[in-house]
Amino acid sequence: MTTLRVRPTRSRNDSATDHPRTDWADVLASIAEGALQREVDGELPVEAVRLLKSEGFGALRVPRAYGGAGVGLADLARLWIDLAAVDANLPQAFRGHFALVEDRLWHHARGSEQRVWFDRFVAGEIAGNAWSEVGSDIDLPRTVLRPRADGSYRLDGTKYYTTGTIFAEWTDVHARLALPGHPDEVEDPTAIALVDTRDAGVVTTDDWNGFGQKGTGSGTTTFDNVSVPAEHVLPFEERFPYQTAFYQLNLLATLTGIAKAALTDVVEAVQKRTRNFSHANAPRVRDDAQVLARVGEVAAAVYAAEAATLRVAESVQAVADAVLAGPEEVAALVESSEIESSTAQVVVSELVLRATSDIFDVLGASATARPQALDRHWRNARTVASHNPRILKARVVGAHAVNGTPPPYAWSIGGTRRRQDWVGSRPAPTS
Numbered sequence: 001m002t003t004l005r006v007r008p009t010r011s012r013n014d015s016a017t018d019h020p021r022t023d024w025a026d027v028l029a030s031i032a033e034g035a036l037q038r039e040v041d042g043e044l045p046v047e048a049v050r051l052l053k054s055e056g057f058g059a060l061r062v063p064r065a066y067g068g069a070g071v072g073l074a075d076l077a078r079l080w081i082d083l084a085a086v087d088a089n090l091p092q093a094f095r096g097h098f099a100l101v102e103d104r105l106w107h108h109a110r111g112s113e114q115r116v117w118f119d120r121f122v123a124g125e126i127a128g129n130a131w132s133e134v135g136s137d138i139d140l141p142r143t144v145l146r147p148r149a150d151g152s153y154r155l156d157g158t159k160y161y162t163t164g165t166i167f168a169e170w171t172d173v174h175a176r177l178a179l180p181g182h183p184d185e186v187e188d189p190t191a192i193a194l195v196d197t198r199d200a201g202v203v204t205t206d207d208w209n210g211f212g213q214k215g216t217g218s219g220t221t222t223f224d225n226v227s228v229p230a231e232h233v234l235p236f237e238e239r240f241p242y243q244t245a246f247y248q249l250n251l252l253a254t255l256t257g258i259a260k261a262a263l264t265d266v267v268e269a270v271q272k273r274t275r276n277f278s279h280a281n282a283p284r285v286r287d288d289a290q291v292l293a294r295v296g297e298v299a300a301a302v303y304a305a306e307a308a309t310l311r312v313a314e315s316v317q318a319v320a321d322a323v324l325a326g327p328e329e330v331a332a333l334v335e336s337s338e339i340e341s342s343t344a345q346v347v348v349s350e351l352v353l354r355a356t357s358d359i360f361d362v363l364g365a366s367a368t369a370r371p372q373a374l375d376r377h378w379r380n381a382r383t384v385a386s387h388n389p390r391i392l393k394a395r396v397v398g399a400h401a402v403n404g405t406p407p408p409y410a411w412s413i414g415g416t417r418r419r420q421d422w423v424g425s426r427p428a429p430t431s
Contacts, residue, residue: 020060020075021082027055032086038215039373044206045089045215049167053124058094061101063108066118073320077253077313081306084257085264088380089215091257093164095250096129099243100172100194102320106240109323120169128165128197128204130221131174133158143175143223145193145233153233155193155201155226166204166217171195173223174236192239194232201226212376212383241330242319244409245337247388249312252341252348254384256305259352262377263298266359269367270295277364291362301355308344315340338407339400342393349385356381 031048038045052058060076062068071079076098080091101121108114133141143157155175165171173193195202201224208218240246273285281288315337322333356378360367367374399405 020069020071021078024055024057024079024082027051027057028082028086031083031090035087036373038087039376040371042214044166044217045087045093046167048087048090049093049126052090052094053126056122056124058097058101058124058126059118059122061098061105062118062121063105066115067122068118073249073317074310074313077249077309080250080253081257081260081309084254085260086257087215088254088258088261088376088384089213091250091254092213092216092218092384093167094126095247096164096172097126097168098250099129099246100127100170102246103240103243106320106323107238125169126164126167127170127172127194128162128168128217128221130159130162130165130171130195132161134160141174141176141190143173144178145175145191145228146178147180148227151230153193153228153230155195155223155228158220158222160220161208161218162204162221163216163218165197165221166206166219168197171197171202171221177233190236192234192236193228194234195223195226195228197221199226210383212379212381241334241409242316242337245312245316245319245334245341248341248345249309249316251384251387252305252309252312252344255348255352255381256302256309258377258381258384259298259302259305259355262356262359262374263295263302265374265377266295266298266362269363273363275364275366285362294358294362298355298358301351305348305351308348312337312341312344334409335406338409339397342407343397345388346390346394346397349381349390352381353378353385 030051031045034048035045037043038048056069057079059068060071060079061073062070064070084091100117104114104117108118130143133143135142141157143155143159145153145155147153155173157175159173162171171194173195175191175193177189177191179189197204202221203224204217204219204221206217206219208214208216210218270286270291276283276285276288281290285291315333319330319333319337322330325333359374359377363374396405396407400407
């Protein structure tokens with residue numbers, strides 16, 4: 001396993017600079033050095049995550065008064081993009097963490113002291129994600145919290161796609177809350193359990209077998225008789241209201257970073273390429289008009305994807321800034337951010353998938369050599385774009401445009417039942 005090092009600098013979270021991209025350039029360069037080999041070897045980016053933790057990446061959104069960097073969401077999105085451009089796995093691996101940070105920020109601004117969590121984040125502790133399950137109904141998680149006599153809870157269950165949890169000290173678990181004398185039925189409320197992964201009953205396995213984003217740590221986590229303090233069990237209904245748009249913002253930034261990496265690779269390859277075809281338009285590949293046009297199209301896709309992503313970041317920031325506004329104003333801003341993120345998802349996914357495929361048009365068959373791993377860009381983009389399917393988001397955007405239909409704010413994936421069985425059911429969240 002490669003140990004990553006970075007030159008000593010002043011604390012990034014104490015820096016007064018307005019250019020966080022500059023502050024993080026040395027860290028990103030260090031991570032980039034081993035990224036291609038990690039991809040080829042199928043190695044989890046353990047050292048890269050450790051470096052990001054130690055450098056305060058997980059505290060970017062924590063207020064300066066509590067030792068964090070206090071960055072806004074547009075700057076956070078830019079850093080996610082830059083991080084994805086050096087290792088596409090890493091922004092997604094931190095996705096659940098930043099969602100928990102955002103939730104704690106929301107409640108802090110509304111008067112609930114969160115110093116204990118801010119201190120953990122500043123110390124380098126991060127959170128993973130544990131919401132999705134295999135085999136559960138679409139609105140009824142099988143993972144269950146049961147109250148104990150001492151006021152704590154017992155957590156049991158199995159979660160899949162627990163992205164980032166294998167790297168994390170905490171995991172953010174969506175579970176069914178079993179109440180005394182209440183049957184374990186769909187009527188039971190759901191809750192969020194903030195679980196310490198260092199508990200002996202928590203086991204995470206790196207068994208994610210997708211063809212892309214293989215280093216995100218999106219494997220299975222089991223919970224066996226795990227004790228959860230009462231203060232770590234939170235009502236799902238109190239979750240920060242713009243979470244689905246926030247989750248999608250992370251994926252948009254990841255897609256954009258993937259496209260930036262593909263553009264960097266194709267530009268470098270075209271500049272160096274000496275082999276050419278007899279029917280090419282110029283003696284040198286780098287002077288061929290058709291080659292240059294294709295590279296220009298990829299560059300334009302990156303430009304448009306980044307612009308769309310940052311626009312979504314601004315819309316999500318508008319909700320975060322309205323934390324003390326009235327419920328109607330917050331609801332209107334949330335709806336706007338959901339439509340913005342859904343619209344961007346449809347467009348950015350298409351742009352990036354096309355760009356990461358089109359790079360092969362200008363390089364020839366030798367570009368498919370496994371050691372170059374240029375296919376990783378498309379595989380990773382295809383995997384990210386398969387989340388929260390864009391065809392369903394296109395319908396959401398169209399229904400809103402034509403009929404003013406509100407977007408879905410909390411939804412899940414799971415086994416479906418016949419329509420008559422849906423009556424009285426309650427939607428559950430997704431990550």
